[in-house]
Amino acid sequence: MLREKGFKVTPQRLAICRFVLSSKEHPSVEKIYDKxxxxxxxxxxxxxxxxxxxxxxxxxxxxxxxxxGSLRYDSNISPHLNLICKNCGKIIDYESEKINMFLSEIAKELELSLVGQHLELYVYCNQCK
Amino acid sequence: MLREKGFKVTPQRLAICRFVLSSKEHPSVEKIYDKxxxxxxxxxxxxxxxxxxxxxxxxxxxxxxxxxGSLRYDSNISPHLNLICKNCGKIIDYESEKINMFLSEIAKELELSLVGQHLELYVYCNQCK
DNA sequence: GTTTAAATAATAATCATTATAAATTAGTTA
DNA sequence: TAACTAATTTATAATGATTATTATTTAAAC
Incomplete structure:
Protein backbone atom coordinates (compact mmCIF):
# COMPACT_ATOMS: atom_id res chain seq x y z
CA MET A 1 0.00 0.00 0.00
CA LEU A 2 2.87 2.39 0.73
CA ARG A 3 4.47 1.65 -2.63
CA GLU A 4 1.13 1.96 -4.41
CA LYS A 5 0.68 5.49 -3.10
CA GLY A 6 4.22 6.49 -4.04
CA PHE A 7 5.86 6.24 -0.62
CA LYS A 8 9.10 4.40 -0.06
CA VAL A 9 9.20 1.12 1.79
CA THR A 10 11.88 1.47 4.44
CA PRO A 11 12.83 -1.05 7.13
CA GLN A 12 11.70 1.46 9.76
CA ARG A 13 8.26 1.68 8.21
CA LEU A 14 8.03 -2.08 7.90
CA ALA A 15 8.95 -2.56 11.55
CA ILE A 16 6.34 -0.03 12.65
CA CYS A 17 3.69 -1.62 10.40
CA ARG A 18 4.48 -5.09 11.68
CA PHE A 19 3.95 -4.07 15.26
CA VAL A 20 1.11 -1.56 15.05
CA LEU A 21 -1.05 -3.25 12.45
CA SER A 22 -1.05 -6.51 14.38
CA SER A 23 -1.54 -4.89 17.78
CA LYS A 24 -4.96 -5.06 19.37
CA GLU A 25 -4.14 -2.89 22.36
CA HIS A 26 -4.44 0.59 20.84
CA PRO A 27 -0.87 1.44 21.74
CA SER A 28 0.42 4.89 22.62
CA VAL A 29 3.32 6.47 20.77
CA GLU A 30 5.58 5.71 23.72
CA LYS A 31 4.62 2.04 23.68
CA ILE A 32 5.24 1.84 19.96
CA TYR A 33 8.61 3.57 20.28
CA ASP A 34 9.71 1.20 23.06
CA LYS A 35 8.68 -1.84 21.07
CA GLY A 69 -5.26 13.64 25.69
CA SER A 70 -2.93 10.68 25.17
CA LEU A 71 -2.69 9.69 21.50
CA ARG A 72 -3.54 6.12 20.60
CA TYR A 73 -3.45 4.11 17.42
CA ASP A 74 -6.11 1.64 16.45
CA SER A 75 -5.44 -0.91 13.73
CA ASN A 76 -9.11 -1.81 13.63
CA ILE A 77 -10.55 0.63 11.15
CA SER A 78 -13.97 -0.99 10.82
CA PRO A 79 -16.80 0.40 12.98
CA HIS A 80 -16.53 -0.90 16.53
CA LEU A 81 -16.93 0.13 20.13
CA ASN A 82 -13.92 0.87 22.28
CA LEU A 83 -14.68 -0.40 25.76
CA ILE A 84 -12.41 1.56 28.06
CA CYS A 85 -11.95 0.57 31.67
CA LYS A 86 -12.27 3.63 33.90
CA ASN A 87 -9.94 2.05 36.39
CA CYS A 88 -7.07 0.35 34.58
CA GLY A 89 -7.39 2.04 31.19
CA LYS A 90 -7.43 -1.17 29.20
CA ILE A 91 -9.27 -0.90 25.89
CA ILE A 92 -11.15 -3.80 24.35
CA ASP A 93 -12.79 -3.67 20.96
CA TYR A 94 -16.32 -4.85 20.51
CA GLU A 95 -17.79 -5.52 17.10
CA SER A 96 -21.38 -6.35 16.37
CA GLU A 97 -23.78 -6.12 13.49
CA LYS A 98 -25.91 -3.89 15.75
CA ILE A 99 -23.28 -1.17 15.49
CA ASN A 100 -23.35 -1.08 11.71
CA MET A 101 -27.14 -1.04 11.76
CA PHE A 102 -27.22 1.75 14.32
CA LEU A 103 -24.77 3.86 12.35
CA SER A 104 -26.58 3.47 9.04
CA GLU A 105 -29.92 4.32 10.67
CA ILE A 106 -28.39 7.44 12.18
CA ALA A 107 -26.80 8.45 8.89
CA LYS A 108 -30.19 8.15 7.18
CA GLU A 109 -31.84 10.19 9.93
CA LEU A 110 -29.20 12.91 9.62
CA GLU A 111 -29.05 12.93 5.84
CA LEU A 112 -25.29 13.15 6.14
CA SER A 113 -22.74 10.62 5.02
CA LEU A 114 -20.43 9.32 7.71
CA VAL A 115 -16.75 9.36 6.86
CA GLY A 116 -15.58 7.78 10.09
CA GLN A 117 -16.37 7.18 13.73
CA HIS A 118 -14.79 6.67 17.08
CA LEU A 119 -17.00 5.26 19.78
CA GLU A 120 -15.91 5.09 23.41
CA LEU A 121 -17.85 3.37 26.16
CA TYR A 122 -16.52 3.70 29.69
CA VAL A 123 -16.94 0.64 31.88
CA TYR A 124 -15.25 -1.23 34.69
CA CYS A 125 -13.65 -4.31 33.19
CA ASN A 126 -14.09 -7.79 34.64
CA GLN A 127 -10.80 -7.53 36.52
CA CYS A 128 -11.56 -4.13 38.03
CA LYS A 129 -15.28 -4.12 38.75
CA MET B 1 -23.03 21.58 43.82
CA LEU B 2 -19.57 22.90 44.62
CA ARG B 3 -20.61 23.88 48.12
CA GLU B 4 -22.39 20.56 48.63
CA LYS B 5 -19.18 18.68 47.93
CA GLY B 6 -17.14 20.89 50.22
CA PHE B 7 -15.51 23.14 47.62
CA LYS B 8 -15.49 26.91 47.90
CA VAL B 9 -17.59 29.06 45.65
CA THR B 10 -15.28 31.70 44.21
CA PRO B 11 -16.07 34.34 41.62
CA GLN B 12 -13.54 32.68 39.27
CA ARG B 13 -15.35 29.36 39.50
CA LEU B 14 -18.70 31.04 39.00
CA ALA B 15 -17.47 32.83 35.90
CA ILE B 16 -16.11 29.59 34.43
CA CYS B 17 -19.32 27.72 35.25
CA ARG B 18 -21.46 30.42 33.72
CA PHE B 19 -19.62 30.23 30.43
CA VAL B 20 -18.81 26.56 30.10
CA LEU B 21 -22.04 25.06 31.38
CA SER B 22 -24.11 27.14 28.99
CA SER B 23 -21.80 26.64 26.01
CA LYS B 24 -22.87 24.25 23.30
CA GLU B 25 -19.69 24.44 21.26
CA HIS B 26 -17.43 22.06 23.19
CA PRO B 27 -14.88 24.82 23.81
CA SER B 28 -11.14 24.29 24.13
CA VAL B 29 -9.20 25.51 27.16
CA GLU B 30 -7.85 28.39 25.11
CA LYS B 31 -11.36 29.47 24.09
CA ILE B 32 -12.53 29.28 27.68
CA TYR B 33 -9.52 31.29 28.90
CA ASP B 34 -10.09 34.02 26.31
CA LYS B 35 -13.76 34.28 27.17
CA GLY B 69 -5.24 15.66 20.99
CA SER B 70 -6.89 19.02 21.69
CA LEU B 71 -8.86 18.96 24.94
CA ARG B 72 -12.51 19.91 24.79
CA TYR B 73 -15.23 20.36 27.38
CA ASP B 74 -18.77 19.23 26.83
CA SER B 75 -21.53 20.51 29.08
CA ASN B 76 -23.92 17.94 27.69
CA ILE B 77 -23.38 14.95 29.93
CA SER B 78 -26.34 12.95 28.69
CA PRO B 79 -25.71 10.34 25.97
CA HIS B 80 -25.41 11.97 22.57
CA LEU B 81 -23.49 11.83 19.33
CA ASN B 82 -20.81 14.39 18.56
CA LEU B 83 -21.00 15.12 14.86
CA ILE B 84 -17.58 16.46 13.94
CA CYS B 85 -16.94 18.09 10.59
CA LYS B 86 -13.76 16.66 9.06
CA ASN B 87 -13.18 19.95 7.28
CA CYS B 88 -14.00 22.84 9.60
CA GLY B 89 -13.89 21.00 12.91
CA LYS B 90 -17.28 22.22 14.08
CA ILE B 91 -19.00 19.88 16.54
CA ILE B 92 -22.75 19.52 16.73
CA ASP B 93 -24.54 17.40 19.29
CA TYR B 94 -27.22 15.00 18.22
CA GLU B 95 -29.58 13.43 20.69
CA SER B 96 -32.11 10.75 19.91
CA GLU B 97 -33.99 8.05 21.76
CA LYS B 98 -32.27 5.60 19.38
CA ILE B 99 -28.96 6.30 21.09
CA ASN B 100 -30.25 5.42 24.54
CA MET B 101 -31.85 2.29 23.17
CA PHE B 102 -28.67 1.27 21.37
CA LEU B 103 -26.55 1.81 24.47
CA SER B 104 -28.80 -0.16 26.75
CA GLU B 105 -28.98 -3.04 24.29
CA ILE B 106 -25.21 -3.09 24.07
CA ALA B 107 -24.83 -2.96 27.84
CA LYS B 108 -27.15 -5.96 28.16
CA GLU B 109 -25.20 -7.84 25.50
CA LEU B 110 -21.90 -7.11 27.26
CA GLU B 111 -23.13 -7.77 30.78
CA LEU B 112 -21.21 -4.68 31.84
CA SER B 113 -22.58 -1.48 33.26
CA LEU B 114 -21.74 1.65 31.33
CA VAL B 115 -20.39 4.52 33.39
CA GLY B 116 -20.05 6.95 30.51
CA GLN B 117 -19.63 7.32 26.81
CA HIS B 118 -18.18 9.58 24.18
CA LEU B 119 -19.37 9.03 20.65
CA GLU B 120 -17.77 10.75 17.67
CA LEU B 121 -19.09 10.62 14.14
CA TYR B 122 -17.02 12.25 11.44
CA VAL B 123 -18.98 13.95 8.67
CA TYR B 124 -18.83 16.88 6.32
CA CYS B 125 -21.21 19.50 7.62
CA ASN B 126 -23.78 21.24 5.44
CA GLN B 127 -21.48 24.23 4.93
CA CYS B 128 -18.47 22.12 3.96
CA LYS B 129 -19.82 19.19 2.02
C1' DG C 1 -13.42 41.06 63.10
C1' DT C 2 -10.30 36.85 63.31
C1' DT C 3 -8.84 32.68 61.87
C1' DT C 4 -7.59 29.05 58.81
C1' DA C 5 -7.63 26.01 55.20
C1' DA C 6 -8.50 26.35 50.47
C1' DA C 7 -7.97 28.74 46.25
C1' DT C 8 -5.66 31.90 43.16
C1' DA C 9 -1.95 34.05 40.49
C1' DA C 10 2.42 34.18 38.57
C1' DT C 11 5.82 31.68 36.98
C1' DA C 12 8.87 27.76 36.45
C1' DA C 13 9.10 23.02 35.09
C1' DT C 14 7.70 19.21 32.45
C1' DC C 15 6.13 16.51 28.73
C1' DA C 16 4.52 15.51 24.13
C1' DT C 17 4.79 16.80 19.57
C1' DT C 18 6.61 19.27 15.60
C1' DA C 19 10.22 21.75 12.93
C1' DT C 20 14.81 21.94 11.13
C1' DA C 21 18.72 20.63 8.73
C1' DA C 22 22.39 17.52 7.76
C1' DA C 23 23.18 12.70 6.61
C1' DT C 24 21.46 8.54 4.67
C1' DT C 25 18.98 5.55 1.56
C1' DA C 26 15.21 3.44 -1.59
C1' DG C 27 14.20 3.16 -5.97
C1' DT C 28 15.19 4.64 -10.61
C1' DT C 29 18.12 5.06 -14.57
C1' DA C 30 22.23 4.59 -17.24
C1' DT D 1 26.49 -2.59 -11.02
C1' DA D 2 27.28 2.24 -10.23
C1' DA D 3 25.45 6.76 -10.09
C1' DC D 4 21.76 9.80 -9.17
C1' DT D 5 18.00 12.08 -6.83
C1' DA D 6 14.25 12.91 -4.16
C1' DA D 7 12.45 11.01 -0.14
C1' DT D 8 13.41 9.55 4.36
C1' DT D 9 15.77 9.29 8.61
C1' DT D 10 18.24 11.00 12.51
C1' DA D 11 19.49 14.14 16.03
C1' DT D 12 18.34 17.97 18.10
C1' DA D 13 16.17 22.38 18.80
C1' DA D 14 11.84 24.71 19.18
C1' DT D 15 7.17 24.91 20.35
C1' DG D 16 2.98 24.49 22.86
C1' DA D 17 0.04 22.56 26.20
C1' DT D 18 -0.39 21.14 30.81
C1' DT D 19 1.14 20.64 35.53
C1' DA D 20 3.87 21.86 39.68
C1' DT D 21 5.39 25.26 42.90
C1' DT D 22 4.97 28.81 46.11
C1' DA D 23 3.75 33.19 47.89
C1' DT D 24 -0.40 35.75 48.30
C1' DT D 25 -5.23 36.20 48.77
C1' DT D 26 -9.84 34.94 50.15
C1' DA D 27 -14.24 32.19 51.33
C1' DA D 28 -16.38 30.45 55.00
C1' DA D 29 -16.61 29.33 59.82
C1' DC D 30 -16.29 31.02 64.38
Whole structure:
Protein backbone atom coordinates (compact mmCIF):
# COMPACT_ATOMS: atom_id res chain seq x y z
CA MET A 1 0.00 0.00 0.00
CA LEU A 2 2.87 2.39 0.73
CA ARG A 3 4.47 1.65 -2.63
CA GLU A 4 1.13 1.96 -4.41
CA LYS A 5 0.68 5.49 -3.10
CA GLY A 6 4.22 6.49 -4.04
CA PHE A 7 5.86 6.24 -0.62
CA LYS A 8 9.10 4.40 -0.06
CA VAL A 9 9.20 1.12 1.79
CA THR A 10 11.88 1.47 4.44
CA PRO A 11 12.83 -1.05 7.13
CA GLN A 12 11.70 1.46 9.76
CA ARG A 13 8.26 1.68 8.21
CA LEU A 14 8.03 -2.08 7.90
CA ALA A 15 8.95 -2.56 11.55
CA ILE A 16 6.34 -0.03 12.65
CA CYS A 17 3.69 -1.62 10.40
CA ARG A 18 4.48 -5.09 11.68
CA PHE A 19 3.95 -4.07 15.26
CA VAL A 20 1.11 -1.56 15.05
CA LEU A 21 -1.05 -3.25 12.45
CA SER A 22 -1.05 -6.51 14.38
CA SER A 23 -1.54 -4.89 17.78
CA LYS A 24 -4.96 -5.06 19.37
CA GLU A 25 -4.14 -2.89 22.36
CA HIS A 26 -4.44 0.59 20.84
CA PRO A 27 -0.87 1.44 21.74
CA SER A 28 0.42 4.89 22.62
CA VAL A 29 3.32 6.47 20.77
CA GLU A 30 5.58 5.71 23.72
CA LYS A 31 4.62 2.04 23.68
CA ILE A 32 5.24 1.84 19.96
CA TYR A 33 8.61 3.57 20.28
CA ASP A 34 9.71 1.20 23.06
CA LYS A 35 8.68 -1.84 21.07
CA UNK A 36 10.29 -0.76 17.81
CA UNK A 37 13.53 0.23 19.54
CA UNK A 38 14.05 -3.39 20.54
CA UNK A 39 14.04 -4.42 16.88
CA UNK A 40 15.53 -1.22 15.54
CA UNK A 41 17.65 0.47 18.23
CA UNK A 42 18.65 3.54 16.23
CA UNK A 43 15.16 4.59 15.23
CA UNK A 44 14.24 8.17 15.98
CA UNK A 45 11.09 9.28 17.72
CA UNK A 46 10.46 11.69 14.86
CA UNK A 47 10.28 8.76 12.46
CA UNK A 48 7.74 7.04 14.68
CA UNK A 49 5.47 10.10 14.72
CA UNK A 50 5.91 10.70 11.01
CA UNK A 51 5.18 7.12 10.09
CA UNK A 52 2.13 6.87 12.32
CA UNK A 53 0.68 9.99 10.75
CA UNK A 54 1.44 8.60 7.30
CA UNK A 55 -0.22 5.27 8.04
CA UNK A 56 -3.23 7.16 9.35
CA UNK A 57 -3.37 9.32 6.24
CA UNK A 58 -3.37 6.37 3.88
CA UNK A 59 -6.09 4.71 5.93
CA UNK A 60 -4.24 1.81 7.53
CA UNK A 61 -4.63 3.16 11.05
CA UNK A 62 -7.05 5.20 13.06
CA UNK A 63 -5.67 7.87 15.37
CA UNK A 64 -7.59 8.93 18.46
CA UNK A 65 -6.99 10.47 21.86
CA UNK A 66 -8.17 9.35 25.25
CA UNK A 67 -9.93 11.95 27.35
CA UNK A 68 -6.62 12.69 29.10
CA GLY A 69 -5.26 13.64 25.69
CA SER A 70 -2.93 10.68 25.17
CA LEU A 71 -2.69 9.69 21.50
CA ARG A 72 -3.54 6.12 20.60
CA TYR A 73 -3.45 4.11 17.42
CA ASP A 74 -6.11 1.64 16.45
CA SER A 75 -5.44 -0.91 13.73
CA ASN A 76 -9.11 -1.81 13.63
CA ILE A 77 -10.55 0.63 11.15
CA SER A 78 -13.97 -0.99 10.82
CA PRO A 79 -16.80 0.40 12.98
CA HIS A 80 -16.53 -0.90 16.53
CA LEU A 81 -16.93 0.13 20.13
CA ASN A 82 -13.92 0.87 22.28
CA LEU A 83 -14.68 -0.40 25.76
CA ILE A 84 -12.41 1.56 28.06
CA CYS A 85 -11.95 0.57 31.67
CA LYS A 86 -12.27 3.63 33.90
CA ASN A 87 -9.94 2.05 36.39
CA CYS A 88 -7.07 0.35 34.58
CA GLY A 89 -7.39 2.04 31.19
CA LYS A 90 -7.43 -1.17 29.20
CA ILE A 91 -9.27 -0.90 25.89
CA ILE A 92 -11.15 -3.80 24.35
CA ASP A 93 -12.79 -3.67 20.96
CA TYR A 94 -16.32 -4.85 20.51
CA GLU A 95 -17.79 -5.52 17.10
CA SER A 96 -21.38 -6.35 16.37
CA GLU A 97 -23.78 -6.12 13.49
CA LYS A 98 -25.91 -3.89 15.75
CA ILE A 99 -23.28 -1.17 15.49
CA ASN A 100 -23.35 -1.08 11.71
CA MET A 101 -27.14 -1.04 11.76
CA PHE A 102 -27.22 1.75 14.32
CA LEU A 103 -24.77 3.86 12.35
CA SER A 104 -26.58 3.47 9.04
CA GLU A 105 -29.92 4.32 10.67
CA ILE A 106 -28.39 7.44 12.18
CA ALA A 107 -26.80 8.45 8.89
CA LYS A 108 -30.19 8.15 7.18
CA GLU A 109 -31.84 10.19 9.93
CA LEU A 110 -29.20 12.91 9.62
CA GLU A 111 -29.05 12.93 5.84
CA LEU A 112 -25.29 13.15 6.14
CA SER A 113 -22.74 10.62 5.02
CA LEU A 114 -20.43 9.32 7.71
CA VAL A 115 -16.75 9.36 6.86
CA GLY A 116 -15.58 7.78 10.09
CA GLN A 117 -16.37 7.18 13.73
CA HIS A 118 -14.79 6.67 17.08
CA LEU A 119 -17.00 5.26 19.78
CA GLU A 120 -15.91 5.09 23.41
CA LEU A 121 -17.85 3.37 26.16
CA TYR A 122 -16.52 3.70 29.69
CA VAL A 123 -16.94 0.64 31.88
CA TYR A 124 -15.25 -1.23 34.69
CA CYS A 125 -13.65 -4.31 33.19
CA ASN A 126 -14.09 -7.79 34.64
CA GLN A 127 -10.80 -7.53 36.52
CA CYS A 128 -11.56 -4.13 38.03
CA LYS A 129 -15.28 -4.12 38.75
CA MET B 1 -23.03 21.58 43.82
CA LEU B 2 -19.57 22.90 44.62
CA ARG B 3 -20.61 23.88 48.12
CA GLU B 4 -22.39 20.56 48.63
CA LYS B 5 -19.18 18.68 47.93
CA GLY B 6 -17.14 20.89 50.22
CA PHE B 7 -15.51 23.14 47.62
CA LYS B 8 -15.49 26.91 47.90
CA VAL B 9 -17.59 29.06 45.65
CA THR B 10 -15.28 31.70 44.21
CA PRO B 11 -16.07 34.34 41.62
CA GLN B 12 -13.54 32.68 39.27
CA ARG B 13 -15.35 29.36 39.50
CA LEU B 14 -18.70 31.04 39.00
CA ALA B 15 -17.47 32.83 35.90
CA ILE B 16 -16.11 29.59 34.43
CA CYS B 17 -19.32 27.72 35.25
CA ARG B 18 -21.46 30.42 33.72
CA PHE B 19 -19.62 30.23 30.43
CA VAL B 20 -18.81 26.56 30.10
CA LEU B 21 -22.04 25.06 31.38
CA SER B 22 -24.11 27.14 28.99
CA SER B 23 -21.80 26.64 26.01
CA LYS B 24 -22.87 24.25 23.30
CA GLU B 25 -19.69 24.44 21.26
CA HIS B 26 -17.43 22.06 23.19
CA PRO B 27 -14.88 24.82 23.81
CA SER B 28 -11.14 24.29 24.13
CA VAL B 29 -9.20 25.51 27.16
CA GLU B 30 -7.85 28.39 25.11
CA LYS B 31 -11.36 29.47 24.09
CA ILE B 32 -12.53 29.28 27.68
CA TYR B 33 -9.52 31.29 28.90
CA ASP B 34 -10.09 34.02 26.31
CA LYS B 35 -13.76 34.28 27.17
CA UNK B 36 -13.28 34.36 30.93
CA UNK B 37 -10.49 36.93 30.68
CA UNK B 38 -12.96 39.43 29.26
CA UNK B 39 -15.07 39.15 32.40
CA UNK B 40 -12.21 38.49 34.79
CA UNK B 41 -8.97 39.98 33.39
CA UNK B 42 -6.65 38.81 36.17
CA UNK B 43 -7.61 35.15 36.03
CA UNK B 44 -4.74 32.71 35.70
CA UNK B 45 -4.57 29.89 33.21
CA UNK B 46 -3.78 27.52 36.08
CA UNK B 47 -7.12 28.37 37.65
CA UNK B 48 -8.89 27.58 34.40
CA UNK B 49 -7.29 24.14 34.16
CA UNK B 50 -7.85 23.40 37.82
CA UNK B 51 -11.49 24.43 37.73
CA UNK B 52 -12.25 22.50 34.55
CA UNK B 53 -10.78 19.36 36.08
CA UNK B 54 -12.77 19.96 39.23
CA UNK B 55 -16.04 20.45 37.35
CA UNK B 56 -15.31 17.25 35.43
CA UNK B 57 -14.59 15.36 38.63
CA UNK B 58 -17.86 16.37 40.24
CA UNK B 59 -19.72 15.40 37.08
CA UNK B 60 -20.83 18.77 35.74
CA UNK B 61 -18.69 18.52 32.62
CA UNK B 62 -17.34 15.88 30.31
CA UNK B 63 -13.75 16.15 29.17
CA UNK B 64 -12.66 14.65 25.87
CA UNK B 65 -9.95 15.05 23.28
CA UNK B 66 -10.23 15.35 19.53
CA UNK B 67 -8.09 12.97 17.51
CA UNK B 68 -5.46 15.71 17.19
CA GLY B 69 -5.24 15.66 20.99
CA SER B 70 -6.89 19.02 21.69
CA LEU B 71 -8.86 18.96 24.94
CA ARG B 72 -12.51 19.91 24.79
CA TYR B 73 -15.23 20.36 27.38
CA ASP B 74 -18.77 19.23 26.83
CA SER B 75 -21.53 20.51 29.08
CA ASN B 76 -23.92 17.94 27.69
CA ILE B 77 -23.38 14.95 29.93
CA SER B 78 -26.34 12.95 28.69
CA PRO B 79 -25.71 10.34 25.97
CA HIS B 80 -25.41 11.97 22.57
CA LEU B 81 -23.49 11.83 19.33
CA ASN B 82 -20.81 14.39 18.56
CA LEU B 83 -21.00 15.12 14.86
CA ILE B 84 -17.58 16.46 13.94
CA CYS B 85 -16.94 18.09 10.59
CA LYS B 86 -13.76 16.66 9.06
CA ASN B 87 -13.18 19.95 7.28
CA CYS B 88 -14.00 22.84 9.60
CA GLY B 89 -13.89 21.00 12.91
CA LYS B 90 -17.28 22.22 14.08
CA ILE B 91 -19.00 19.88 16.54
CA ILE B 92 -22.75 19.52 16.73
CA ASP B 93 -24.54 17.40 19.29
CA TYR B 94 -27.22 15.00 18.22
CA GLU B 95 -29.58 13.43 20.69
CA SER B 96 -32.11 10.75 19.91
CA GLU B 97 -33.99 8.05 21.76
CA LYS B 98 -32.27 5.60 19.38
CA ILE B 99 -28.96 6.30 21.09
CA ASN B 100 -30.25 5.42 24.54
CA MET B 101 -31.85 2.29 23.17
CA PHE B 102 -28.67 1.27 21.37
CA LEU B 103 -26.55 1.81 24.47
CA SER B 104 -28.80 -0.16 26.75
CA GLU B 105 -28.98 -3.04 24.29
CA ILE B 106 -25.21 -3.09 24.07
CA ALA B 107 -24.83 -2.96 27.84
CA LYS B 108 -27.15 -5.96 28.16
CA GLU B 109 -25.20 -7.84 25.50
CA LEU B 110 -21.90 -7.11 27.26
CA GLU B 111 -23.13 -7.77 30.78
CA LEU B 112 -21.21 -4.68 31.84
CA SER B 113 -22.58 -1.48 33.26
CA LEU B 114 -21.74 1.65 31.33
CA VAL B 115 -20.39 4.52 33.39
CA GLY B 116 -20.05 6.95 30.51
CA GLN B 117 -19.63 7.32 26.81
CA HIS B 118 -18.18 9.58 24.18
CA LEU B 119 -19.37 9.03 20.65
CA GLU B 120 -17.77 10.75 17.67
CA LEU B 121 -19.09 10.62 14.14
CA TYR B 122 -17.02 12.25 11.44
CA VAL B 123 -18.98 13.95 8.67
CA TYR B 124 -18.83 16.88 6.32
CA CYS B 125 -21.21 19.50 7.62
CA ASN B 126 -23.78 21.24 5.44
CA GLN B 127 -21.48 24.23 4.93
CA CYS B 128 -18.47 22.12 3.96
CA LYS B 129 -19.82 19.19 2.02
C1' DG C 1 -13.42 41.06 63.10
C1' DT C 2 -10.30 36.85 63.31
C1' DT C 3 -8.84 32.68 61.87
C1' DT C 4 -7.59 29.05 58.81
C1' DA C 5 -7.63 26.01 55.20
C1' DA C 6 -8.50 26.35 50.47
C1' DA C 7 -7.97 28.74 46.25
C1' DT C 8 -5.66 31.90 43.16
C1' DA C 9 -1.95 34.05 40.49
C1' DA C 10 2.42 34.18 38.57
C1' DT C 11 5.82 31.68 36.98
C1' DA C 12 8.87 27.76 36.45
C1' DA C 13 9.10 23.02 35.09
C1' DT C 14 7.70 19.21 32.45
C1' DC C 15 6.13 16.51 28.73
C1' DA C 16 4.52 15.51 24.13
C1' DT C 17 4.79 16.80 19.57
C1' DT C 18 6.61 19.27 15.60
C1' DA C 19 10.22 21.75 12.93
C1' DT C 20 14.81 21.94 11.13
C1' DA C 21 18.72 20.63 8.73
C1' DA C 22 22.39 17.52 7.76
C1' DA C 23 23.18 12.70 6.61
C1' DT C 24 21.46 8.54 4.67
C1' DT C 25 18.98 5.55 1.56
C1' DA C 26 15.21 3.44 -1.59
C1' DG C 27 14.20 3.16 -5.97
C1' DT C 28 15.19 4.64 -10.61
C1' DT C 29 18.12 5.06 -14.57
C1' DA C 30 22.23 4.59 -17.24
C1' DT D 1 26.49 -2.59 -11.02
C1' DA D 2 27.28 2.24 -10.23
C1' DA D 3 25.45 6.76 -10.09
C1' DC D 4 21.76 9.80 -9.17
C1' DT D 5 18.00 12.08 -6.83
C1' DA D 6 14.25 12.91 -4.16
C1' DA D 7 12.45 11.01 -0.14
C1' DT D 8 13.41 9.55 4.36
C1' DT D 9 15.77 9.29 8.61
C1' DT D 10 18.24 11.00 12.51
C1' DA D 11 19.49 14.14 16.03
C1' DT D 12 18.34 17.97 18.10
C1' DA D 13 16.17 22.38 18.80
C1' DA D 14 11.84 24.71 19.18
C1' DT D 15 7.17 24.91 20.35
C1' DG D 16 2.98 24.49 22.86
C1' DA D 17 0.04 22.56 26.20
C1' DT D 18 -0.39 21.14 30.81
C1' DT D 19 1.14 20.64 35.53
C1' DA D 20 3.87 21.86 39.68
C1' DT D 21 5.39 25.26 42.90
C1' DT D 22 4.97 28.81 46.11
C1' DA D 23 3.75 33.19 47.89
C1' DT D 24 -0.40 35.75 48.30
C1' DT D 25 -5.23 36.20 48.77
C1' DT D 26 -9.84 34.94 50.15
C1' DA D 27 -14.24 32.19 51.33
C1' DA D 28 -16.38 30.45 55.00
C1' DA D 29 -16.61 29.33 59.82
C1' DC D 30 -16.29 31.02 64.38
Missing amino acids: IQKVYPTISLATIYQTLHLLTKIGLLQEFALCN | IQKVYPTISLATIYQTLHLLTKIGLLQEFALCN
